[in-house]
Structures are given as C-alpha cells and as structure tokens.
Amino acid sequence: MASLAQQSGGGPMSIYRRLLHLLKPGLSWIMLTALLGCATIACGVGLLATSTYLISAAALHPEISTLAIPIVGVRFFGVARGVFRYLERLISHRATFRLLAELRGSLYEALEPLLPAYLHNSARNAVTQRSSGDVLQRLVQDIETLQHFYVRVIAPPAVAVLMGGILWWFLGRFGGIYALLFLICLFLAGAGVPGLSYLLSQRLARRLVRLRAILHAALLDGVLGCADLLAFGQEEWYLERIRQQQKELGTVQVFMARISGLQQTLSSGCAFICAWLLLATALPAVHAGRLAGTSLALVVLAALAGFESVQSLPMAFQYLGSSQEAARRLFEIMDTLPGVIDPPGSPLVHDSTLEVRHLSFRYAPHEPEVIHDLTLKIPAGRCLAIIGASGVGKSTLVQLLLRYWEYEQGNILFSGHELRSYRREDLYQHISVVEQHTTLFNTTLGGNLRIANPQATEEELYNALRQAQLHDFVQALPQKLETIIGEQGHTLSAGERQRLAIARAFLKDAPLLILDEPSANIDALNEQSILQALQALRQNRTVLLITHRSSLLEMADMLLEI
Template identity: 40%
Template structure:
C-alpha cells in the first residue's frame, strides 16, 4: 500500500483536472444515455403518428445528444490523457531524483537491463493508474447517482435494479476476477522486467557470451522467460474476455429486469407505454460506465507491482547522504588522507586500511600496485561515491564530509579508462562538462586536446553523432574527448584513473603527453598500471592490500625498492 500512497500523492496536485475529466466522462456517458433514450422515445412517439411539430423537440434532442457525446468524449480524452502524461512526467522526474544519488555505488545492486525496464516499462504502466484504476469507479458512481435519480421519478424499483446491477458488475465481478487472476498482473510485470534484463544482457555482453560458449544457454533463458510471459499475458487476456462476458450478461439482465418491471407498471397504468423503450435502452446505455470496473483490481495489481519496483530504487539508501552545506572557496587544493579505512560491505575485507598520504597543492602523485590493491577505492572516496568508515580526508583545509557530493565533483576533473560517451553529438557530449560553455570555449578545449582538426573533418563538425558509447570514434579519440571535457570543465583537481589503459603504444604515448600537459598547474592524482612516464611525478605510492608499502620518486624506487622493481619488470613497456 505504501507504493499506491506514493502514486496518489503524486496525482493529488492535479485534482482539479482529474475532477473535470471525471465530469466530462460522466457527461459523455450521459449523452450516450440521452441519445439512446430520446431515440427510443422518438420511435415510440412516431409510431402513434402525432403531428410533426410534437416530435421536433425530441428530434433536436437526438441531434444534440449525438453531437455532444462526440464533443464530450474528445474533451474527456484530451484532459484525461493530459493528466496522465503530466503524472508520468512527474514520476520520471521523481524516479531520476531518487536514482541519481545512488550512482554508482548502490546501482551496482541492480542489473542494467532491470534498471532500463523500471525506467521505461514500469513508468509506462502507471499510465493505467488514472485511466483504468481511479477514473472508472468515480465515473460509475456519478452515472449511478445521476441516472438513478432520473429513474426514481418513475419508480424507485428501477433505481434499485440499476444499483444492484452496478454492484454486481462493479464489485461482484471484479472480486471474481481478482480470485481467478491470483497475482497474474504482478507476475506479468516481473516477467517483463526479467525478459528486458535478459535481452539487455545479451546486447551488452554478446562478446563474452560467444567467447565462453554461453550464447545458446542464454538464448534458452530468454525463450523460457518469453514462454512464461506469453502464458501470463494469455491468462490476462482470457480474464479480460471473461470479465467482459460477465459484465455484458449483467447489463442484459438489468435491461430485461427493467423492461419486465416497466411492462408491469404500464399494465397498471403507472407508466406511460411510450416511455418504456426510453427507460429500458437508457438503462442499458448507462451500463457503459460499469464495463471498465471488472478489470480495476487487475490494473491495480499491475500498477502496485510496477510502483513497488520504482519505489525500491527511490527508497534505497545512498552510500553518501547529500546535505545542504555552505559553498566553499577552494584556494588550496591540497588533498590529505589521514588513516583512512574503508570496505564496501560490513562482511567484506578492508579495501583500504589506515591509509595516509598527501597530494600537495598543484602537486603530482601517482598510485601504482597490482589489481585489487585499493587504487580505485581511493578514487571512489575522493569523488564521494562511497563513505569512508575511519579516518578523514582533508580537502583545502576542510573535511571532505563538509562538502556536498556535487560540490566535490565540481572541484575534480576525471579521466577514466572507460569514458562514457553518450549517443549524441560531439557538442552535446562536451557540454556535459559545462552546459553553459560557449562555442569559443568548446573549440579551445578541443584544440588543447588535439581533437579540433578531426572534428572539423567530419561532415557535420561538432554536430556529428558519435553513436552509442562513442563506437564511431577510436579509442584514442574517445580519450581525447574525455580530456577535452576536463579542459572545458577547468577543474583545479585532476584524477586520472587508468586513463591510457587499452590503447595501442603509439596512441598511448600521444594521449599521455596530452594528459601531462593537462596536469600542469593542477593538483593531480594518477592511478595507473603502466609505469611509463612516472619519472615526471613528484611522488609515487605503491599500494598493496589497501596499504602503502613503498613511496618515493621513480628513480629512488627502482634503486631501493624490491617490490617496485618487481612491478617494473612485469609492467614496464617494451623497449
């Protein structure tokens, strides 16, 4: 119920539009009732061959209700869909606002395909919440009250029959459908999410699946999930058809009951026979408001399941809690780690243990070591992706905890091994670093990254699309694009996390030279496996098992450090 309360809170601000849409929907059905009732009355009256002038009001009524039904239906659809799309927009914004603080730490708990399914499918499911869950009962109550009062003018028993049919169709049948469905809506939502996750895993991991011979096994999983989803959807369609049949049965039964009662009243002289067809067909038309009620529980279940999946992300506790702080001016960019200890989960070993070092203002420090030594963990802490458990990190004379995560990331420019390139233009990818950047600033950053000439050689220049993940660019061009971003951002602190890994030797040398130029005048922390070019660093820290085992300059470590010499022998570049 918590998820549904959350949805209702999102919808409540739109209550005037919702009320107006409900009124328009009621007027649409009322026009349908009026059209059928006046048509029946017109035929009955015409059969008595009255003067034509006596029929003029009824003829005008038929035309009025025919036209008004179309007008009210258009206005109702326009307004109800406007409300729906506004609510969907609000849900997407709320979902992103809840999701953004979780990146990247807590998002590791979710598969990429599952996240995509939540963002797309689960949000889209909420379009049914107003149209098929909230609106039908409201409209049915309005129609029942309005037409019930009209019928009571002739005989109260007509109103009782109408109310009994609405209760049977709006409460009894949905109860039966709910029992028969047995969680089919929730199952369908879960299977859709699982299928989307499996397909996304296939597209993103096709190379690995083929390399390890798991492509057929993964395809079998997709086919099995697809069969289960088809079975669930087939069950839902069967329930929909069955509910429609039951509702039609109740509607026809109501028609016959009113017709029989009307005949008896006509025989008793209590009702004019001309009105008999009007009462019967008008009542039958009013059951239009009853038909959507049968599947309300099913749609409620689907919406609840999808909302719970959305709320699971939104309500997740971020690794670092953002808080309002006073803006800091960063005149001194000295970074100091004081006895910092950190682990990713309580039951996991320490990734960093009592780690202490300093990166002086505008100094250049490199961290090297084998995989799993804790190098990337240092970067995660400095960017406030994770919270350290013990010790403290000092930036510009203040504890890192005194800065908001967004403020810290504004001070730091990062070039990583896997730079994410969006499926957009080069211009849009560059402006991710500085949305207010001018054209001159963009070109200057591209020139410094030695990317400007290449961009101008493209048919659309800076407006050229680079494809998903930047697949239209080479590895070196992607890294230069990342460098151009950092240059455009003009952050005072630079972190290089395996920025040259995976490049061919020639491209690596070119990118390394550009990165060293980028580091001039900035406080720089380099995380690397490659030991080439580390002679330009002010200090080198050798990490193993989350602790500094050796530190010093490149030449000193080669001369006095057995561990660093061993790393050099394994990792040194070819002559």
C-alpha cells in the same frame, strides 16, 4: 559507514495512499474529468432513451409537431456525446501524462543521489545488486503502467456512482421496482465483477510487472554484451534464455487475457440480464395500464445504456495489481536513503592539496577491508603515482575521493578540509577525472565536450582538442564538432575516445586531476600521443595517477605502492 538503507514501499493501502497524494496538484483536473465522463454517459443515455421514445411515439402516427422535441433531443445528445467524450479523454490523458512526467522527474531526482553506488554494488556487498536494465524499466515502463491507476481507477468509480444515482432516480419515476432491479444489476457489474477480477488477477498482475522487468534487463544485457556472446559462441544459450523468459511472460499474459474475457462476459451479462428483468417486469405493467407503452422501451434501453458507466471498471481493477507492483518498485527507489549525505554548505577551497590519513574502508561491516590504513599527501601542483596489484583498492580510493561512498575510519582532506564537509556538487567543480572507460553519449563531439563546461565557446572547444592532440582529427571530419559519435563513441578508436576524455579535462580546468588507468587498452602509438596530452594536462594541477604502465610513471613527482 552509511549504507543504502532501503525501505519497503509499504502495503497495498499505503501504496495507494501515496499514489493518491501525488494526485493533489491535479485534483481539479480529475474532478473535471469525472464531470465530463458523467456528461458523456448522460448524453448516451439521453440519446438512446430519446431515440427509443421517438420510435415508439412515431409508431402511433402522431402529428409531426409532437415529435419535434425528441428529434432535436436526438441530434443534441448525439453531437454532445461525441464532444464530451473527446474533452473527457483529452483532459484525463493530459492530466495523467503531466502527472507521470512529474513522477518520472521526481524519481530521477531521487535516483541521482544514489548513483553510481546504487548500480555498482558488487555481489559481495550487503546491498542487493541492481541492473541498469531494471532501473530503466522502472523509469519508463513502470511509470507508464500507472496510467491504468490514474486514468481508469480514479475518475470512473466516481462517474459510476453519480450516474448510477441519477439513473436510479430516473427509473424510480416510472416505478420503484425498475430502480431496484437496475441498482442490483449495476452493483454486480460495477462492484462484484471488478472485485472478482481483482481477486483473480492481483498476483498475476504483479508477476507480470516483475517478469517484464526481468526480460527488459536481460535484453539490455544482451545488447550491451552482444560482441562477447558472439565471440564465445554463446548466442544460442542467450537466445534460449530469452525464449524461456518470453514464454513465462506470455503464459501470464494469456491468463490475464482469459480473465479479461471472463470479466467482459460477466459485465455484459449483468447488463443484458438487467434488460430482460426490466422487460419482464414492465410488460405486465403496460398491459395493466400502469406504464405507458411508449415508456416500455425507454425504461429498458435507458438502463442498458447506463451500464456504460461501469464498463471500464473490471479492466481497471484487473490491472490494479500491476499498478500496485509498479508503484512499489518506484517507491522502493524513492525510499532508499543515499549512502552519502551532503552537508548544507561547503568550505572555501584555497589550494588543491590532497591528503589521506590512516584511511580504512570496507563495503560492509562483515566484509574484509578493501583499503587498510592508507596514508598519502599530494602537495598542490605535484603528481603522485599509485601502483599496485589489482584488487588492492586503487579504484575504490578514486570512488571515495569522488564521494561515491562514505568512509568512517581515517581522514581525507582537500584544501585542508575534511572531504565529507563538501557538498558533492561543489566538490566536483574542483576535480577532473580521466578513467580507463570513458562514458560517451550518442550525440555530437561538441555535445560530449560540453558536458565538462556547458558554457564553453567553439574556440575553447577547439583549444581543448588541440591540447588533447585531437584537433587535426576533428578538423578533418566533414561535420567537425557536429559529428555524431554514436553510443559510447563507437565510431571512434580507443585512443580517440581517451583523448576526447582528456579534452574534457582540459575544458573543465579543475585544479585536482585524477587519472585512473588513462592509457589502459591503448596501443603503444596511441599511448605516446596520450602521454603527451597528459603531460600538458598536468601542468599547474595536483594529480593523482593510478596506473600499471611504467611509461606513465615519468609524469610523477612521487610514487606510492599499495
């Protein structure tokens, strides 16, 4: 059978190339961000240099007219710096968030064909089991982590190089030694410190992403399994497990904070060492008359202000490992091949006859068969009930009929055509499923019903509820169809949830109906109401019924035990 072929996200350079490739649609915005960043820092340098010159010149008590241009310059650079910084942050974050939104959409589009097999692999399968918490972490937190890459790693280095070149030229006009000292210190702060930060933190940063994913998955498991943990008295065991994971995560975060403090100290140290070196070099030049006294502070403070261009680089490179690990986890999903490949088109459906011929299925080549040489046929409009012990493949058969998995031995025919010749999207237009565990969303009753038919009118919704024996209950609610039913419909009883699932099937009105333990975990009173609803639902439909309840067998025209 076709398996989920998971490929590696590749090495660091491969991952970075793919991240940069995603940047192409927004490249012009990133370039604009870099230019605005340069303008911001240039205004900062100009503000400090001009104000320094103004103070130095004013100390000589010149005529006020000679100070007019520096005074205007201070005002201009002060206002312009704030404007350019605002525009730079606005555009960079807008471009980044738009890019991350597109990436999240692309990831979901890649994930959708893999489901539900991607999440519901059993421990015996060849493919490693995944948790919904881990997938949610990738869709949300891992994509958010990439902010560090797109906001701090792309434009800031370009800004640092450009501003470093401009200041090198500017300081060179006062003396080559000043430009050289500035360039050496700027290189140490802009390349040496970020490089050291990356070497110290790359493993910790990747581990940080993995530990967050583990903790997120464990917390989600705890929320979903809270009732069982309390019922079996295991809440302390679970809390201790969470404490240990939080402790491990906290330890990594402390180390990352220490590295952050170290790189900030080194970066600031490079700037101040540069200032002292320039001061020590410029003072003799002033005494010798090679440098004007009013230019002394200007040279020192202009260089000091220029270090703003490399200020964010160490932090960006510190979290480069996190971005790399987050991207690897995202590309792992995007590189996973779906277990079921859709054909380019689907044949026409003439009737709802379902036939299975000598079907055998196993999850992996080295595993035992879950279904062995199964043959059955359900003529259009008839009902076949399948009974059998747990684990003989009844639910697996339902998954194969829905094309969650691909089969290789035997045939499944729908309307006379091989099931794999249908696109899943087209196939689902002709199939309704009522399972023992119905997925209900935290929205209104009407919203949950419209999953089966988004264009359904209110009259059609009430008609489906009436056929499912749920009309009177909904009419008695204060908000009727606008009632919020909570996550998984927790405000409803088990019988009401199941009848809501049946109402969905009525609303969809598909010719093939699959009932997988539709009355499981339902008491006798509710079962009778559900049975009446199912009897109405099966009219003029081809039905495959899987059940352990003898009360449901009266619906069937045929019986098959496997």
